[in-house]
Amino acid sequence: MTGKRWQLAHGRHLDLGAKAEVMGVLNVTPDSFSDGGRFDDPERALAQARRMVAEGAAIIDVGGESTRPGAEAVTALEEQRRVLPVIEALVAEGACLVSVDTYRLETARLALAAGAHIVNDVWGLQREPDIARLAAEQGAGLVIMHTGRGREKLPDVIADQFAFLNRSLEIAAASGVARGSIVLDPGFGFAKEADENLDLMARFGELSALGLPLMAGTSRKRFIGNVTGRDPGHRDVGTAATSVILRLKGAALFRVHDVAINRDALAFADAMLAREKSGR
Numbered sequence: 544m545t546g547k548r549w550q551l552a553h554g555r556h557l558d559l560g561a562k563a564e565v566m567g568v569l570n571v572t573p574d575s576f577s578d579g580g581r582f583d584d585p586e587r588a589l590a591q592a593r594r595m596v597a598e599g600a601a602i603i604d605v606g607g608e609s610t611r612p613g614a615e616a617v618t619a620l621e622e623q624r625r626v627l628p629v630i631e632a633l634v635a636e637g638a639c640l641v642s643v644d645t646y647r648l649e650t651a652r653l654a655l656a657a658g659a660h661i662v663n664d665v666w667g668l669q670r671e672p673d674i675a676r677l678a679a680e681q682g683a684g685l686v687i688m689h690t691g692r693g694r695e696k697l698p699d700v701i702a703d704q705f706a707f708l709n710r711s712l713e714i715a716a717a718s719g720v721a722r723g724s725i726v727l728d729p730g731f732g733f734a735k736e737a738d739e740n741l742d743l744m745a746r747f748g749e750l751s752a753l754g755l756p757l758m759a760g761t762s763r764k765r766f767i768g769n770v771t772g773r774d775p776g777h778r779d780v781g782t783a784a785t786s787v788i789l790r791l792k793g794a795a796l797f798r799v800h801d802v803a804i805n806r807d808a809l810a811f812a813d814a815m816l817a818r819e820k821s822g823r
Contacts, residue, residue: 545576545710546558546559546561547559547560547659547723547748547755547756547795548723549684549723549724549726549756550657550682550684550721550723550724551640551660551661551682551683551684551724552655552660552661552681552682552683552684553658553660553682553734555640555660556642557601557602557640557684559726559756559795559796560621560723560756560795562806563790563794563795563796563809563812563813564601564602564795564797564809565599565600565601565602565796565797565799565805565806565809566597566600566601566602566603566604566642566758566794566796566797566798566799567592567595567598567603567604567800567802568604568606568762568799568800569591569592569595569603569604569606569629569801570587570606570609571588571605571606571607571625571626571629572606572607572608572609572625572638584667585628585629585632588605588629589629589632589633591602592629592633592639593636593638594802595816596639596765598802598803598806599802599803599806600639600802600806601639601640602611602639602640602641602642602660602661602796603633603640603641603642603696604640604642604643604644604658604663604725604798605626605629605630605633605637605642605643605654606626606643606644606663607621607623607624607625607626607645607647607650608622608645609642610644610665610733610751611697613675615635618769619647619649619650622645622647622650622654623649623650624645626645626650626654627653627654627657628656628698629744630658630659631706632656633649633656634657634659634725635658636793640660640661640662641658641659641660641661642659642660642661642684642686643655643659643661643662643663644665645662645663645664646664646665646666646670646671646674647671648671648673648677651664651674651677651678652677653679654672655683657728659683660683661683661684661685661686661690662674662677662683662684662686663686663728664685664686664687664688665688665690665730665733665770666688666692667687667688667689667707667708667710667711667730668687668711668714668715669707669711669714672718673718675714675715675717675718675720676718676719678715678720678724679718679719679720679721679724681813682721682724683724684724684725684726684771685715685720685724685725685726685744686725686726686727686728687708687711687712687715687725687726687727687728688706688728688729688733688747689704689708689711689727689728689729689730689733689735690707690730690733690734690762691730691735692733692734692735695767696734699774700735700739700742700743700746701743701746701749701750704743704750705752705753706718708727708753709753711751711812712725712742722754722755725756726756726757726758726795726796727750727753727755727756727757727758727785728753728757728758728759728760728798729743729750729757729759730757730760730765731743731744731759731760731761731766732760732761732764732765732766734767736766736772737766737770739768740761740764740766741766741770744761744785744788744789744792747759747788747792747793747794748787748792748793750793751793756796757793757796758794758795758797758798759786759789759790759794759796759797759798759815760797760798761782761785761786761789762778762779762782762798762799762800762801763775763776763778763779763782764778764782766787767781768773768781769797779800779801779804779805780804782799782801782804782805783798783801783804783805783807783808783814784808786799786805786808786809786812787808787809787811787812790809790812790813790816791812791815791816797809
């Protein structure tokens with residue numbers, strides 16, 4: 544698998560491709576779908592972040608607003624109150640790269656000023672396009688996610704991916720974002736029915752035509768529960784299975800709640816890819 548260097552803010556980078564990398568999910572919220580309220584205290588959040596780094600996470604993704612369907616919106620000030628102290632503390636410790644999970648320009652600006660390296664935008668720059676300009680100015684890493692929310696989707700799951708993500712990439716290019724700063728996320732679970740998620744997994748390799756590293760964010764999603772019959776707190780084994788499948792289909796980065804189980808599963812996927820590459 545060809546490697547690419549992901550350029551990030553504050554002079555940092557992460558090499559993607561040669562081995563799977565893991566982004567640990569840190570929800571500092573009271574209402575996220577699988578761990579709401581567990582880490583909404585800064586000390587508990589930092590303890591969880593340290594645990595995920597020790598288990599092999601290269602990045603911690605800090606989010607202050609739940610994106611689950613039907614979640615209550617929070618103000619920008621409340622989101623910032625939740626995420627900024629945690630980001631500042633993680634940056635001060637220096638043990639990992641730090642991402643902010645936000646679609647708000649001002650939250651992204653303050654997070655980067657606090658030392659964050661990456662902005663993870665679940666609206667793919669299409670809600671607040673000026674996030675692209677900010678990322679270009681700061682040299683920040685940018686995760687551009689596909690979503691089906693708030694619009695009419697094309698009937699073919701991959702055609703809709705290309706239509707949405709190409710529009711996002713046009714916004715990024717117009718704002719001067721370097722392609723080496725971008726990772727794409729197909730947005731598993733975001734306004735997608737169970738069958739659509741499975742179709743997206745089956746055809747994931749087609750997204751390589753976009754020419755950019757791909758992130759998989761399947762962790763504990765509802766479609767995993769549909770397949771396994773498990774509730775959100777018991778979907779980590781199913782998540783690890785999807786991580787292996789998607790690694791073999793070209794994903795480079797994996798956004799997960801349980802780092803250890805996914806890290807072990809991905810080690811086997813990487814071992815198989817290395818054997819195939821060597822021809823042995």
